[in-house]
């Protein structure tokens with residue numbers, strides 16, 4: 001499939017990749033494809049932001065190019081670098097051969113052969129399957145100068161390499177940016193994008209996600225797991241469990257042949273859902289049982 005014709009179709013094609021997508025998210029994905037606008041996704045950790053880009057590239061049959069952001073990321077690591085070591089070798093070889101033509105050597109040293117393409121440049125190269133999906137992941141980890149640079153790159157999809165000239169994408173890539181909101185991303189960048197806050201899924205959708213991602217789990221166990229995790233998210237924790245944790249936990253329980261949840265099983269497997277000692281300590285003793293009771297109560301009230 002190369003084109004999504006409707007919101008329903010977006011929902012369906014992501015579903016075929018095992019990505020359970022609500023109507024609101026499917027709508028912004030559809031609009032982003034239709035209007036050719038970057039999609040900016042914000043949300044808590046482990047709610048499926050990165051996975052959307054993966055599912056979308058698989059569904060559209062496009063290449064996925066990922067730019068993982070980190071503190072100190074600069075334009076050269078994001079766009080291109082010259083292969084300095086290989087250039088040195090070429091210079092030495094030319095010198096050893098004697099009488100090297102300096103001008104020819106200069107041109108050769110700054111040709112495609114010595115260019116290391118980084119994600120942003122790669123994403124601007126033509127691809128026989130159509131423009132790639134460019135995932136700019138965890139943008140909040142970079143600093144403002146890089147954001148400003150990105151703003152430029154995203155507005156005209158072209159890169160200028162002094163020695164080679166300007167390279168322009170024949171067709172702009174499908175851009176997805178994600179942030180965990182450890183800091184606010186600048187308004188100017190957000191303005192260029194369509195925005196969606198990826199929230200924790202509701203009960204029904206999270207059970208559906210387990211059906212897709214932990215299919216061996218029984219319906220009963222899945223419902224209990226989801227009800228418990230959802231109850232846990234209402235507690236005052238340092239780090240609430242995301243969907244990734246729900247899936248991990250279900251798989252741990254399956255590996256242990258657990259049929260249904262009990263306070264003992266929960267205590268033994270808490271490390272799959274909570275990753276901070278303070279949070280784990282908070283669930284010791286009767287707390288796990290209290291939350292489990294609360295979860296079972298909601299299960300009885302949910303059809």
Ligand SMILES: Nc1ncnc2c1ncn2[C@@H]1O[C@H](COP(=O)(O)OP(=O)(O)OP(=O)(O)O)[C@@H](O)[C@H]1O
Nearest residue numbers: 018019020044045046047048049050051209243244
């Ligand atoms: N709606 C969904 N449908 C299917 N799987 C999902 C969904 N949401 C999350 N997942 C699963 O949860 C896991 C975590 O998702 P992902 O890595 O995309 O989270 P994230 O939001 O990028 O988290 P982080 O902020 O930590 O990077 C993945 O394995 C993904 O398969």
Ligand SMILES: [Mg+2]
Nearest residue numbers: 049050137178
């Ligand atoms: Mg991610």
